[in-house]
Each structure stands twice: as structure tokens, then as C-alpha cells.
Amino acid sequence: MNKTIIFGASGQLGQCFRKIAADQNIDSLIFPDETEANILDGDALEKLFEKHSPNYAVNCAAYTAVDKAEDDADTALKINKTGVENIARLAAKYSTTLVQVSTDFVFKGDVSSPLTENDKTEPISVYGQTKLDGELVIPNLTDKYFVVRTAWLYSEFGNNFVKTMLKFGAERDELKIIADQVGTPTYAMDLADAILTIIESGSAEYGIYHYSNEGVASWYDFTKAIFDIAGLQTRVLPIPTSDYVTRAVRPPYSVMSKLKIKKTFGINIPYWRESLALCISKLKQ
Incomplete structure (x- = not known):
């Protein structure tokens, strides 16, 4: 496999790459520690690229505290835009292909059919805007990149x-969960596998791709499935978004079309509930 640096190796997606590397004895994935791979430290990043001359760099590092970002926009922008800029610049210098992980939050979510890579981006939160800003700096710095939006x-x-x-299901008898925000739960192990498939392909079909699991669910549906699979008896009550006010606005509809990534890379995408059952079985172990 191509030599690949994983940025954000201690985060959720980064740890999925670690697990896959351990399970499959993949020694071409490089997991630098946070001080060595601080995406805001240009000098440290340069040393890393110089040391490894990677074929690929996967950026899983991000500011993802959606509500907190509304009051901490400067930090979110530094990590989600400036950090991406730093990696993209070095990727171009060292002829490294960049894989940038992005989000459904780049969309407004006011549609009713699956969002394609060509649909208009219109973020409605600081987090979404900073992630889009990160996407937009990449083509100005390098031609060799994949942006993979997930949800x-x-x-x-x-x-x-x-x-x-x-945790809540084990502690409470009843939960109220939003039922009018619709998207697709995505198992991060499936996303990591998809990104590795892109890397293994050696493809030059660069650009933006969407990846989530198959199917559609509201947060209410998602919660009901979690409890059903885990065997929890907690009662779940559906509520509208208006009953649960958050600091940041969420897209009401963020189901994404995966036709492009399936056609280009021949990826078989699991149904969200099947992947959820697999994750919960692992958590129980």
C-alpha cells in the first residue's frame, strides 16, 4: 500500500485507521503524535513530510464542536481552514495526494432529495462554514486531492x-429525541475502509466525493435502532427541532448521494442499521 500519514490520529476516525492497520498488519500507515503532527505548526509539518515523503496524507484533524464553534469561530477557522492550507501546501511540495475529510454541514439542508457533489453549498453554522473554507483552499494549492464529505x-x-x-439509555426511562432532522448514520470504520480503497486504487479521479452508509434516518429513528439492537427498554419520544434549541443550527436534511464514489471506486456501502449492529456488538465486547 502507498505510504500514508494520518493527521488527527487520536480522534475517532484516526483510531479507526489504527484499528484497521493493526488488524490487517498494514505498516504503510503512519500515525504521528499530536506534537509532531500539529496542523497549525508549519515547521513541524514540514519535518514530517521531509522525513516520510508520503504518497498520501489523510486529514482527520478538525474542530468538530458544532455548538461551541459559534462562540469560538477564530479557533474553528484556524483548525478547519488554516490547518488544511498548511497540509495542502506541503502536499503539493512533496507530490503527496491529500485526502481531506469534510462534512454534510457545508449544506443548508433545505432540499428533499439526496445531495450530490455538485449541489450548492450554503452552510448555516460556523462549523459548516469553516469546513467549507477548508475545502475551498485546497484547489488553489494542489491538483492532487480528494475531499470526502461524510455525516x-x-x-x-x-x-x-x-x-x-x-449511556443515557442505561440511566433513564425516557428520552425525547428530534424527529425532523434527517440524514444517514455513518460507521467511521466503514468510512476509513472507503478512504483506504481510494488510496489503494491509485486513482487520479480527483475531486469531491460523498460517503455515508446507505439508507435514511431521523435522530429519533437512529436512537430507536440503538436501543432495539442493544436490548434497552428506554422509551423514546419524537420531538420537533423547535423543542430542542441548540447554539448552532443543523441542516434539517443531509442525506447525501453516494453514486459518484460507488461508480468511481466500486465501493459497496453497508446499510446503516447493519453497521450500527456491528458497532454495538463490538462495544458490548
């Missing part, structure tokens, strides 16, 4: 919705 990410690693709901 509703969870896994057995880090903090995420599935682990939070399992």
Missing part, C-alpha cells in the same frame, strides 16, 4: 451519539 459519524472510539445514547 453523522460514530464508532466504538471517542465520543459520539451512539455511545451517548447507550
Whole structure:
């Protein structure tokens, strides 16, 4: 496999790459520590690229605290735009292909059919805007890049919705969950596998791609499935977004079309509920 540096190796997606590398004995994935791979430290990054001369750089590092970003826009912009700029510049210098992980939050979510890579971007939160800003700097710096947008990410690693709901479900008799925001839960292990497929292909079909699991769900549907699979009896009540006010506005519809990534790379994408069952079985172990 091509030599690949994983930025954000301690985060949720980064840990999925680590697990795959360990399980499959892949020694071409490089997991530098945070001080060595601080995406805001240009000198440290240069040393890293000089040391490894990677074929690929996967950027999983991001400011992802959606609500906090509304009051911490400068930090979010530094990490989600300036950090990407730093990596892209060095990727161009060292002839490295960049894989940038992005988000469904670049869309407004006011549509009713799956979003394609060509659909208009119109973020409605600081987080979404900073992630889009990060996407937009890349083509100005390098031609060799893949932007992979994903959504509703969870896994057995880090903090995420599935682990939070399992905790609440074990502690509470009843939960009220939003039922009018629709998207697709995405197992981060599946996303990591898809990115590795892109890397293994050696393809020069550069550009923006969408990846999430197959199917559609509301947060209410997602929660019900978590409890059903985990065997929890917690009652789940559907509520509208207006009953649960958050600091940042979320896209009401963020189902993405995966036709492009499936056609280009021949990727078979699992149904979201099947991947959820797999994750919960691993968490129980």
C-alpha cells in the first residue's frame, strides 16, 4: 500500500485507521503524535513530510464542536481552514495526494432529495462554514486531492451519539429525541475502509466525493435502532427541532448521494442499521 500519514490520529476516525492497520498488519500507515503532527505548526509539518515523503496524507484533524464553534469561530477557522492550507501546501511540495475529510454541514439542508457533489453549498453554522473554507483552499494549492464529505459519524472510539445514547439509555426511562432532522448514520470504520480503497486504487479521479452508509434516518429513528439492537427498554419520544434549541443550527436534511464514489471506486456501502449492529456488538465486547 502507498505510504500514508494520518493527521488527527487520536480522534475517532484516526483510531479507526489504527484499528484497521493493526488488524490487517498494514505498516504503510503512519500515525504521528499530536506534537509532531500539529496542523497549525508549519515547521513541524514540514519535518514530517521531509522525513516520510508520503504518497498520501489523510486529514482527520478538525474542530468538530458544532455548538461551541459559534462562540469560538477564530479557533474553528484556524483548525478547519488554516490547518488544511498548511497540509495542502506541503502536499503539493512533496507530490503527496491529500485526502481531506469534510462534512454534510457545508449544506443548508433545505432540499428533499439526496445531495450530490455538485449541489450548492450554503452552510448555516460556523462549523459548516469553516469546513467549507477548508475545502475551498485546497484547489488553489494542489491538483492532487480528494475531499470526502461524510455525516453523522460514530464508532466504538471517542465520543459520539451512539455511545451517548447507550449511556443515557442505561440511566433513564425516557428520552425525547428530534424527529425532523434527517440524514444517514455513518460507521467511521466503514468510512476509513472507503478512504483506504481510494488510496489503494491509485486513482487520479480527483475531486469531491460523498460517503455515508446507505439508507435514511431521523435522530429519533437512529436512537430507536440503538436501543432495539442493544436490548434497552428506554422509551423514546419524537420531538420537533423547535423543542430542542441548540447554539448552532443543523441542516434539517443531509442525506447525501453516494453514486459518484460507488461508480468511481466500486465501493459497496453497508446499510446503516447493519453497521450500527456491528458497532454495538463490538462495544458490548
